[in-house]
Amino acid sequence: MGVSTSRNEHCRPRQSPINIYTKKVRYDSSLRPLYIYYDPKSSRRLVNVGHCFNVEFEDNNDKSVVSDGPLTGYYRLRQLHFHWGSSDQDGSEHVIDGQTYPAELHIVHWNAQKYPSFDEAVKHPDGLAVIGVLLKIGEANPVIQNIINNLDKVKTKNKECPFTQLDVSSLLPNDRNYWTYQGSLTTPPYSECVTWIVLQEAILISSEQLFHFRGLLCTSESEKPTCILENHRPIQPLEARVVRSSSK
Numbered sequence: 001m002g003v004s005t006s007r008n009e010h011c012r013p014r015q016s017p018i019n020i021y022t023k024k025v026r027y028d029s030s031l032r033p034l035y036i037y038y039d040p041k042s043s044r045r046l047v048n049v050g051h052c053f054n055v056e057f058e059d060n061n062d063k064s065v066v067s068d069g070p071l072t073g074y075y076r077l078r079q080l081h082f083h084w085g086s087s088d089q090d091g092s093e094h095v096i097d098g099q100t101y102p103a104e105l106h107i108v109h110w111n112a113q114k115y116p117s118f119d120e121a122v123k124h125p126d127g128l129a130v131i132g133v134l135l136k137i138g139e140a141n142p143v144i145q146n147i148i149n150n151l152d153k154v155k156t157k158n159k160e161c162p163f164t165q166l167d168v169s170s171l172l173p174n175d176r177n178y179w180t181y182q183g184s185l186t187t188p189p190y191s192e193c194v195t196w197i198v199l200q201e202a203i204l205i206s207s208e209q210l211f212h213f214r215g216l217l218c219t220s221e222s223e224k225p226t227c228i229l230e231n232h233r234p235i236q237p238l239e240a241r242v243v244r245s246s247s248k
């Protein structure tokens, strides 16, 4: 136990992901429906960032945004990515009543009403809003297949390719009810800057499609090939937080 200073460096009260224990969430009637608008013309490129792949979007305008729900102001779409496991038994970051899912989609937005850039927004407690969508095994997802068909162009670390016309809305379930809580990035530097919005309905992905995710390499072209077999962070302590629900 280190000496604690006034800014206790051992205190990280709002880490993500967490287990969402549905019996302990609090229905909050003041939570509004999410306003989500994504323009397919915003999608720009697919990038292998080493621990996963990102679809990146043009975020110098307000064509693709999320607002309302638990949010104040509007948040601009920046990128989306997935987390997966070495088998279909786990892979999601959020866990629901102790149940893990085979994968999870994160749609990352930053508070463009309040901050001048994504990099600035990361430094503030209301800087980011990430929509988390759980994935369960079912028939192949045609929109995810469109991404998979391009993974061979970004097989190794830091490779990128143009990727346009992705309609992100088609990756969302019909039911937009959500759980929300204040949390963090789930990869270093684990900044506590995220309002998490986890949708209560899962979308489908096939086992074969997940198999393709695991074939992505975390190594660069010149290194010995190593696959990204899994990239999900373990669940973190809830601490003093309460998860709110938009539905009873």
Ligand SMILES: C[C@H](CNC(=O)c1ccc(S(N)(=O)=O)cc1)Cn1ccc2ccccc21
Binding pocket: 106, 108, 118, 119, 120, 122, 130, 184, 185, 186, 187, 188, 189, 194
């Ligand atoms: C964080 C940033 C890189 N990380 C992310 O953008 C990010 C986004 C979403 C998630 S998740 N899985 O929670 O949805 C995780 C990481 C780099 N960066 C930008 C400014 C900045 C300043 C210091 C250090 C790193 C910095």
Ligand SMILES: [Zn+2]
Binding pocket: 081, 082, 083, 106, 186
């Ligand atoms: Zn993520």
